Structures are given as structure tokens and as C-alpha cells.
Amino acid sequence: MKQAIIIGATSGLGEAVARQLIGEGWRVGIAGRREHRLEALQREYGRDRVAYRVMDVMLPSATEALDALLEEVSAPDVLLYATGIGRQNPDLEEQMEIRTVQTNCEGMVRIVDHFINYVKRTPRYDTKHRAHIAVITSVAGTMGIGQAPAYSATKSMQSAYLVALSQLxxxxxxxxxxxxxxxxxxxxxxxxxxxxxxxxxxxxxxxxHIVRSLKRRQRITIFDWRYRLLVGFWRLIPRWLWERLTMVKN
Ligand SMILES: NC(=O)c1ccc[n+]([C@@H]2O[C@H](COP(=O)([O-])OP(=O)(O)OC[C@H]3O[C@@H](n4cnc5c(N)ncnc54)[C@H](OP(=O)(O)O)[C@@H]3O)[C@@H](O)[C@H]2O)c1
Incomplete structure (x- = not known):
């Protein structure tokens, strides 16, 4: 049975991916702060298919929760970091910007690095059984977006960090x-x-789209084709022109 650990599976994309993987016969270990949502998913599918731990990625204790999850779902095929916060913040509400950096950057580094060190010391991983680490970043990381400075910048940092990790x-x-x-x-x-x-x-x-990307171990996944087109176009816009595109609100 294939196994995945999904951090940030109490709602949205993480939860939808968890449900789809379970539907395809996988066993999942899920984490997030809202325990009632984690518990509900476990109740729905059973303990043999779902293990969970309450986790706040902003706290150093998140790695203990990850270790506890790895005791139950050991040597998983996939670790998906689906945790993330962010919203438009043109008034630069400082705490919102800082929390976004902590959750998207500090939290990701904490979890992903801890997992890589786990893989290093776990003999069950070898050339035949490789771990796939994936992070849900965003097309918003393509450019700094004035309406959402911390969100777009943290997504860019996540993507750059993943490039660095893949080289390492x-x-x-x-x-x-x-x-x-x-x-x-x-x-x-x-x-x-x-x-x-x-x-x-x-x-x-x-x-x-995400599950397909995980199974194929894709390096970069942008979906769907409309966003691939949009991102390709964005990248061509020079900085001086981007600064002037004040109608870009989302
Ligand atoms: N929806 C979009 O349009 C979109 C587009 C591009 C990228 N993304 C990215 O996709 C990822 C998932 O977002 P979503 O759209 O699925 O939104 P969501 O429904 O709000 O899910 C966010 C998840 O992150 C978890 N989370 C937030 N803060 C956390 C913390 N401190 N510790 C542990 N878990 C935490 C939440 O769980 P708890 O609150 O229970 O902790 C929840 O499970 C994010 O990184 C987001 O940036 C989303």
C-alpha cells in the first residue's frame, strides 16, 4: 500500500488530495491545527487508512508531531506540504505579513528539512524506494504582487528553496x-x-492535477493550461512595466 503524509489536510487542497489518495487505496498521515477536522477524516475512512497529528508548523514542536506521524506512517512515498496562508494585504497589516512568512517559509523549511533528515537515516529508502517531497506553492510566486506582498514573495521563496534542495x-x-x-x-x-x-x-x-503530479514525481506542475499560458506571459513583462500594471489586483 502506498503511503503519503500531507501537512495542511484539514481543508482545501490538502484535504481534497488526501481524499483522492485514500480513494485510490493509499494510506495517509494528515496534520493541521483543527483537530476536529482531522478526527472527522479518520472517522470517515478508519484508522487503518488515516493517521493524524495536530500540528502548528509555526512552532518548533511541529517536528515532534511529524516524528509521531512517521511512527505510524513510516517511510512514506510522498510528503506533501499543503499548508499555507495569505491574503491581499495592501495596507501592510504587519502581523499578517509576518504570519504569512512564518507559515509559508519557516514552516515549510522546518517540515521539509526535518523530513529529508528522516529519509537520510531511514534504511528503507533506497534507489528503489525514493521519497517524493512536494510543496504547493502558487503561480503568485512568479512575480511580486503589490496587493499581496508577503504571499507572492513567500511563494517565490518556496519555489527557489525547492530548486536549491533538488540540487543538494x-x-x-x-x-x-x-x-x-x-x-x-x-x-x-x-x-x-x-x-x-x-x-x-x-x-x-x-x-x-496534484495527485497526477505526485505519482509522476513532476518537478514543476502548473495547472491548468490557461495558467501555464498566463505565467509564460507574465515572465516576459519587464520590471518597469510590471510596476505600472496597477490594475493587477488579485
Ligand atoms: N486556493 C487557491 O486559490 C490557491 C492557489 C495557489 C496556491 N494555493 C496554496 O495551496 C495551499 C493550500 O491552500 P488551500 O487553498 O487548500 O487553503 P486552505 O483551505 O485554507 O488550506 C490551508 C491549510 O493549511 C493549514 N495551515 C494553515 N496554517 C497552519 C499552521 N500554522 N500549521 C499547520 N497547518 C496550517 C490549514 O489547517 P489548519 O487551519 O487546521 O491548521 C489548512 O489545512 C497553500 O499553500 C496556498 O497558498 C492555493
């Missing part, structure tokens, strides 16, 4: 692959329910 993993010949999953707008709790978002996808449809 090769240098050290570790049995690990790394994936950077960059969705566009998906209807989850992270979005403002009062706003309209273009090219919005459902969490279920996004989860199908």
Missing part, C-alpha cells in the same frame, strides 16, 4: 525527488468568499 539532494545522492506544484485560483477557504476570481477551479479538479 543530487549532490548528496539522496533517494528523494522534489516537486513544486503551482496552482492558480482554486475555490478553498484561503480565498475571500466575497470576491470574484477569474479562472477559478474546484478543489477536486485541482486535486486530480
Amino acid at each position: 539532494i543530487r549532490m548528496r545522492r539522496l533517494p528523494i525527488t522534489v516537486g513544486d506544484i503551482r496552482p492558480g485560483f482554486v475555490a478553498t477557504e484561503i480565498l475571500n468568499p466575497e470576491k470574484h476570481y477569474p479562472m477559478l477551479m474546484t478543489a477536486q479538479s485541482a486535486a486530480r
Whole structure:
């Protein structure tokens, strides 16, 4: 039976991916802060399919919760970091910016590095059984976005960190692959329910793209084709012009 650990599985993309993997016969270890949601998923599918630990990635104790989860779901095939916060913050509410950095950057580094060190000391990983580490970043990491400075910048940092890790993993010949999953707008709790978002996808449809990416161990996944086109176009915009595109609100 294939196994995955999903950090940030109490709602949205993490939960949708967990459900899809369980539906395909996987065993999952899930984490997040809202225990009632973790417990509900375990109750729905049973303890043999779902293990959980309450975890706040902003706290150093998150690694203890991860270790406890790895006791139950040992040597998983996949570790997915689906945790993330962020919203438009043009007034630069400082605590919001700082919490976004802590959750998306500090939290990711804490969990991903701890897991890599776990893989290093776990003999069950070898060239035949490699771990795949994936992080849900965002197309928002392509450029700094004035309406959401911390969100877009933390997503960019996540992507750059994953590139660095994949090079380090090769240098050290570790049995690990790394994936950077960059969705566009998906209807989850992270979005403002009062706003309209273009090219919005459902969490279920996004989860199908994510699960495919995990199984194929894709390095970079941008979905769907409309976002691939958009990101390609964004990258061509010079900095002086980007600064002037003040109609970019989302
Ligand atoms: N939805 C989109 O349009 C979209 C687009 C691009 C990228 N993404 C990215 O996709 C990822 C998942 O977001 P989502 O859309 O699925 O939103 P979501 O429904 O709000 O899910 C966020 C998840 O992160 C967890 N989380 C937040 N802070 C945490 C903390 N301190 N410790 C542990 N877990 C924490 C939440 O669990 P608890 O609150 O229970 O802790 C929840 O499970 C995020 O990184 C987001 O940036 C989303």
C-alpha cells in the first residue's frame, strides 16, 4: 500500500488530495491545527487508512508531531506540504505579513528539512524506494504582487528553496525527488468568499492535477493550461512595466 503524509489536510487542497489518495487505496498521515477536522477524516475512512497529528508548523514542536506521524506512517512515498496562508494585504497589516512568512517559509523549511533528515537515516529508502517531497506553492510566486506582498514573495521563496534542495539532494545522492506544484485560483477557504476570481477551479479538479503530479514525481506542475499560458506571459513583462500594471489586483 502506498503511503503519503500531507501537512495542511484539514481543508482545501490538502484535504481534497488526501481524499483522492485514500480513494485510490493509499494510506495517509494528515496534520493541521483543527483537530476536529482531522478526527472527522479518520472517522470517515478508519484508522487503518488515516493517521493524524495536530500540528502548528509555526512552532518548533511541529517536528515532534511529524516524528509521531512517521511512527505510524513510516517511510512514506510522498510528503506533501499543503499548508499555507495569505491574503491581499495592501495596507501592510504587519502581523499578517509576518504570519504569512512564518507559515509559508519557516514552516515549510522546518517540515521539509526535518523530513529529508528522516529519509537520510531511514534504511528503507533506497534507489528503489525514493521519497517524493512536494510543496504547493502558487503561480503568485512568479512575480511580486503589490496587493499581496508577503504571499507572492513567500511563494517565490518556496519555489527557489525547492530548486536549491533538488540540487543538494543530487549532490548528496539522496533517494528523494522534489516537486513544486503551482496552482492558480482554486475555490478553498484561503480565498475571500466575497470576491470574484477569474479562472477559478474546484478543489477536486485541482486535486486530480496534484495527485497526477505526485505519482509522476513532476518537478514543476502548473495547472491548468490557461495558467501555464498566463505565467509564460507574465515572465516576459519587464520590471518597469510590471510596476505600472496597477490594475493587477488579485
Ligand atoms: N486556493 C487557491 O486559490 C490557491 C492557489 C495557489 C496556491 N494555493 C496554496 O495551496 C495551499 C493550500 O491552500 P488551500 O487553498 O487548500 O487553503 P486552505 O483551505 O485554507 O488550506 C490551508 C491549510 O493549511 C493549514 N495551515 C494553515 N496554517 C497552519 C499552521 N500554522 N500549521 C499547520 N497547518 C496550517 C490549514 O489547517 P489548519 O487551519 O487546521 O491548521 C489548512 O489545512 C497553500 O499553500 C496556498 O497558498 C492555493
